[in-house]
Amino acid sequence: xxxxxxxxxxxxxxxxxxxxxxxxxxxxxxxxxxxxxxxxxxxxxxxxxxxxxxxxxxxxxxxxxxxxxxxxxxxxxxxxxxxxxxxxxxxxxxxxxxxxxxxxxxxxxxxxxxxxxxxxxxxxxxxxxxxxxxxxxxxxxxxxxxxxxx
Numbered sequence: 001x002x003x004x005x006x007x008x009x010x011x012x013x014x015x016x017x018x019x020x021x022x023x024x025x026x027x028x029x030x031x032x033x034x035x036x037x038x039x040x041x042x043x044x045x046x047x048x049x050x051x052x053x054x055x056x057x058x059x060x061x062x063x064x065x066x067x068x069x070x071x072x073x074x075x076x077x078x079x080x081x082x083x084x085x086x087x088x089x090x091x092x093x094x095x096x097x098x099x100x101x102x103x104x105x106x107x108x109x110x111x112x113x114x115x116x117x118x119x120x121x122x123x124x125x126x127x128x129x130x131x132x133x134x135x136x137x138x139x140x141x142x143x144x145x146x147x148x149x150x
Contacts, residue, residue, distance in 0.1 A: 052120030067115030
């Protein structure tokens with residue numbers, strides 16, 4: 001009997017993080033507007049090579065890219081853009097944006113203002129995405145680990 005109790009006690013210790021210890025942080029879930037699964041809706045943009053890339057000189061594309069980066073900075077500052085980044089390589093898929101927006105139409109308005117979209121250097125495919133609400137913490141964390149500004 002003692003052996004069974006010892007095994008039971010050991011199992012309780014091993015599995016207490018799963019059954020007994022509460023990990024859920026209600027304040028954090030509320031801050032990031034998480035649902036009961038810790039998830040939320042975003043709008044994701046896939047940035048693709050546009051049809052007019054080759055129409056511009058290197059200098060013109062550099063100026064367009066400068067405007068594109070400024071637009072990214074403005075959206076991040078406005079807290080509508082949560083995450084952005086390019087893909088490696090020279091393929092047609094150039095990067096992603098994740099927006100804290102309710103609708104694709106809202107994202108279309110923002111992306112239409114991007115100089116790279118206006119110039120036809122990039123085009124966007126917008127989709128609603130259901131992902132971890134923790135994505136909302138990325139801007140705050142990134143700011144703390146970024147040494148050099150863009």
